[in-house]
Amino acid sequence: MSVNWAEVDEFVKPTPSYEKLIGEIAGIWSYGFVREIYGHDMGEAVDYLERLMGGDPRARFGETVERYCSVFRRLAEMGVDGYGGFLDRVRDREGLERFYDASGLPMRDIIGSLRYLLRWLLPSRIYLSQLIDREDTTQRARARSRRA
Numbered sequence: 001m002s003v004n005w006a007e008v009d010e011f012v013k014p015t016p017s018y019e020k021l022i023g024e025i026a027g028i029w030s031y032g033f034v035r036e037i038y039g040h041d042m043g044e045a046v047d048y049l050e051r052l053m054g055g056d057p058r059a060r061f062g063e064t065v066e067r068y069c070s071v072f073r074r075l076a077e078m079g080v081d082g083y084g085g086f087l088d089r090v091r092d093r094e095g096l097e098r099f100y101d102a103s104g105l106p107m108r109d110i111i112g113s114l115r116y117l118l119r120w121l122l123p124s125r126i127y128l129s130q131l132i133d134r135e136d137t138t139q140r141a142r143a144r145s146r147r148a
Helices: 005-011 018-029 032-037 042-052 062-077 083-089 093-103 107-121 125-129 137-147
Strands: none
Touching: 005 018, 005 107, 018 032, 018 083, 018 093, 018 107, 042 062, 042 107, 062 093, 062 107, 083 093, 083 107, 093 107
């Protein structure tokens, strides 16, 4: 199969590009405490997603939950150990192409599950910056280097 990059560009919106989407997720994932708290294996990822979005009283996310859960279940079948392993597989265009070919999943669902990580699962960078002790020069320096 061949990746239609124009289609990928549409799926990642409002993020400007696939590289930007992956970069944002990787930046957040680079914090050790984020990896510790959100270090779900794929079974836990499915359970968490079903509880987070599947429990919506207005049932707005049923189809979306099932599509993203199918991605996480397929990742488990492929031996991917968690979100970090997923990110490793799709960290650039070549990785996404290989994953797309190997998984047999629709591109919309793959990109959607990455967008879910960024928009629903992981804390945003704005909130992460509030966890920095402004009095600690080491923490301030690390925070500045992560923003670059």
